[in-house]
Amino acid sequence: MRNKSLAVGLKQVTIIPATLLAIVINTTAAFAQANKFYNPISIPVGNQINDTLSDKDIPTGQGGFARDYMVKLNKGDNLVIDLASESFDCMVTLLSSNGTTVAENDDGPDGTSNSLLFTRIVETDNYVIRVRSFGETGIGLFRLKVTRLQPAK
Template sequence: MINKGLAVGLKQVTIIPATYLAIAISTTPAFAQANKFYNPISIPVGNEITDTLSDKDIPTGQGGFARDYMVKLKKGDNLAIDLVSESFDCMLTLLAPNGTTVAENDDGPDGTSNSLLFTRVAETGNYVIRVRSFGETGIGAFKLKVTRLQPAK
């Protein structure tokens, strides 16, 4: 005959792992599903694209929205990234393969609310160019151009 204290202890041991297993099984599809939705648009270096920032894009948490573009870069690449819009105050961010911010620009050197970013790439990989509006400044059409600059001779 099993004493009551031991029987209660055995029930707790079997219930706790089953609870953790149930939680793990129920959350796994949620993580997989979340990753399926995030798919930055691929953009080759040297191309200019025209696109539209909308309220269907990534919420920034500051009232605005963002759209991400994936670009393959090599260590030592010197880049100019140009973002122009008549519809909203532009913000431009370059994110490294590990998600850290490499560079960011709000207003370009021409005194407008467009963005122009110059940077040198430290490691080869897939980088994200994030186009967003400053604060709650809006949505609308924009042009994004990524140019690989020639090294000085």
Template sequence: MNKGFAAGLRKVIIVPATLLAISINTRAAVAQNKLYSPIPLINTTELSDTLSDKDIPTGQGGFARDYTVKLEKGDNLAVDLSSESFDSIITLLAPDGSTLAENDDGPDGSSNSLLFTRINETGTYIVRVRSFGETGVGIFKLKVTKLQPIK
């Protein structure tokens, strides 16, 4: 076989494969964007919602639901999560996706969750509600409060 012909044939095959890969990755990114859409907490500090098996699988048998909240540098935040249906865990994720704070069981010895933290960077944070292990799904109450200093 002619070397020039073989080299030309490889170029023809590689270019479409590269374009196909780009097309597949773009479709996957669009699909992921539609699947993951955290719920914005706008002017809502307290809500009742339901964790279900349609939410984000945690990989430990449980599920998680995410909420976004815009916070300012210097905000003092309290997040309270309670449920009669499952053992709750609350996680606060920073704008870069790192875990800023997490609480499994509240100070009252119950399986409800309570955390306090100070915000060091202005941005959009994720409040993640999840069940511990395989404890399940069900109704929960979430309260996100920006604490004010006493004057």
């Protein structure tokens, strides 16, 4: 009887660590896989990009989609981000590397649904420029231009 109790106890002792190990392995694999899919497109400042927002991009949770671009910015940079589309109502968001919103613009000063964002960078870092549609306004072609303004002399 004692040997049977010992055998049952040993099975329980080995099952718990094995279960925990399986959970850790699966969680680690899922985390690595999730990070493999998120890879913002790198763009240099001063270039214009013509691209397409599609239903294959990042779901926003508001019915629309977003596409992310990575850009290296320096402390003191004065930046203009110009986003235009005839296909959807544009929104542009500048995010720090930790995911906090630095600045955001929905409609530009010209009265259209294009976005024009002016901001000053307070910390050298890699930033994400998120292009997205407002709500469920759609997908389609867009133009993104990132410009560093020269300081006044």
